[in-house]
Amino acid sequence: MGFDGFGYRTAADIFREHAALSGFENTGKRAFDIGSLSAIGDSEFNALAPVQWPVPVSAAKTERFFGQGGFFTTDRKARLHAPERPEPQSPLSMEFPFRLNTGRVRDQWHTMTRTGLSPRLGAHFPEPFVEVHPEDAAKAKLFNGGFARLTTLHGTCILKIIFSEGQRRGSLFAPIHWSDSTASFARVGDLVAPMTDPYSGQPESKATPVRVEPVSFAFSGFALTRNRIDPPADAWWCRVAVKDGHGLLIASNDRLAVWWDMACGEKVAEYIDEPRGLYRAAHFVEGSLESCLFIGPTQTSPSWDAMKALFEADAVSEGQRRTVLSGKSSDGLADPGALVCACFGVGINTIRNAIGSGAACSVEDIGSALRAGTNCGSCLPELKRIIGDGRLAKAV
């Protein structure tokens, strides 16, 4: 291509060309026209507030798009169609009493082929999950943090359960991001009915009738390793991006001994409590945690976040090394908890501590104290919810 004409110095240079192009030979034929901004200066551009287009060079600014008519039809008149209220094409039934709403989470994109490689983005929701209203969950005998099987006429998945007061009753939400290469039973797209909208072709991916039931595993836990490992066949698992290694969240009904073989290495520190079904192993190399495996009854999983922080740390102190098999964060390495603000790596425990200590009472305070919420702002709704939960807890 030669790359002629790419001599831009600043974002303002590019914006001016973009604005000029929108107005080029545009005599009202194209809706997008910001031609009058094609000559703004650098400082004007840097201070530019949001602008409602069109703002053409030749005509007065319109307050309201199509306020004077002029639609993009041959006679410039609007065509109005009264659509029928769309009803889901698949009805609910005794067998499939819930509606499955599929979607996305804040920090992932489609099947995570790029975003799934980022430890920071993976820390927000590390595993495939289904969100359920607590009242629906009680009726279906689900517990928060447990596992649920979702079944539709088209497929089945096993997902971690998250209770959410914000979830509509009678409806379940499950994100679409995990595939067979990142999790064992989490291809949520397989659950969706093959019905499409007659006009747009959009699949009915937010209204598939679904059944939900609890699934129990004898053990659950995680492995953190420098080299990628494969879980035993039939285990529930999902892979999580972590710094300088691999994270594997796992659950299974295999005997405990099956997992022992996975924790290999010459200097493995082990903790085995067979009556309670606990197995923990850690392998250190030159002062850093090379790998660890923590398995236990599903309700007693030790802190993934605390161990991940230790695994990602450059060095592990003697004190931390001595307490590593407790699964709790040791002195000098606070457990940040599940990630809330991806931009600044701020976890929920850090935020709750700031609120609890009185250092932060508002989203602005959290921004000043921890920087969370001060960049892209995607975490602001979650920060507001955490502050609301804190107020509720104090009131109770």
Ligand code: FES
């Ligand atoms: S996630 Fe971007 S500011 Fe918090």
